[in-house]
Amino acid sequence: MPETNIVGQLIIYIVVLLLAISAHEAAHAWMSYKFGDDTARLLGRITLNPAAHIDPIGTLLIPIAGFVLGHIGGVAAGIPLIGWGKPTPVNPLRWRDKDLANVMVSAAGILANLTIAIITLILFKVLQYTGALEAMSLNYESIAKPLVMLLLFTIIMNVSLAVFNLLPFPPLDGSKILETFLPSSFRPILSVMEQYGFLILMALLYFKFFDFIFRPVGMFLRFLLEL
Numbered sequence: 229m230p231e232t233n234i235v236g237q238l239i240i241y242i243v244v245l246l247l248a249i250s251a252h253e254a255a256h257a258w259m260s261y262k263f264g265d266d267t268a269r270l271l272g273r274i275t276l277n278p279a280a281h282i283d284p285i286g287t288l289l290i291p292i293a294g295f296v297l298g299h300i301g302g303v304a305a306g307i308p309l310i311g312w313g314k315p316t317p318v319n320p321l322r323w324r325d326k327d328l329a330n331v332m333v334s335a336a337g338i339l340a341n342l343t344i345a346i347i348t349l350i351l352f353k354v355l356q357y358t359g360a361l362e363a364m365s366l367n368y369e370s371i372a373k374p375l376v377m378l379l380l381f382t383i384i385m386n387v388s389l390a391v392f393n394l395l396p397f398p399p400l401d402g403s404k405i406l407e408t409f410l411p412s413s414f415r416p417i418l419s420v421m422e423q424y425g426f427l428i429l430m431a432l433l434y435f436k437f438f439d440f441i442f443r444p445v446g447m448f449l450r451f452l453l454e455l
Contacts, residue, residue: 234299240374241295244381246278246287248341248389249313253281255340256316256333263329265322273316286312310392310433315399327408334404338390345386349452352379384449391445395438398425 254276257268272280282288291311323329355361364372393401398421407418421428432438 234296236374237299237377238292238295240378240381241385242288242292244378244385245291245311246282247276247382248344248385249287249311250276250278250281251340251344251386252337252389252393253313253316255336256318259333259336260316260318260323260329263323263325263333265319265329267319267322268316271317281313281316283312283314287314330408331405334401338393338401341386341390341393345383345390348379348382348386352383352453353455355379380453383453387445387449388442391441395429395441397429397432398422400429 254274257273260267261269261274268274278287294310318333320326320330323333361372361376364375396402396406398418403418403421403425407415410418
């Protein structure tokens, strides 16, 4: 990661996080509308404007605190860098083909984040292979470092959000996708998990339970970036 001061890193991190969360929630809203539910559209949620999707605690307070504490050195060694937006309201009763709609609406945010990550990765590799990044570093160092950091943060953030949301734990999208394919006898278990799912999820993240998933993903990303 290019060196720069913590304030500059934080600004870039928050900008990237706002874009990633806005795209994620807007994709849910758009897909729900395509299946016949205009609840989120009428509330102005089909937009990349962060103001429509910001959750003061999940989008700002916790990510900023986690980022800053993580740079102090050891103070927040166990605090994961996470963030979320204001949930997108949907009305499943208005969906056409409810099972397909549930899968597609739930997966839409994940697909949006993956799309952003892939486009940014392609842009990064084009700049890298054409020598544009090296030329910028030599002639415009003050611009090159923040640009590289912006591209890397965008790739890492969006891949992380996509993988994170695939986890089959309420209230994540993966649990809603899984619900579609589970026998009805499992629904009560999911209902119980929805009551305590967030707390369980935070505990599992704190104790790095999902490292066996995130570590290989990180290694694969590093491989792609160094190709």
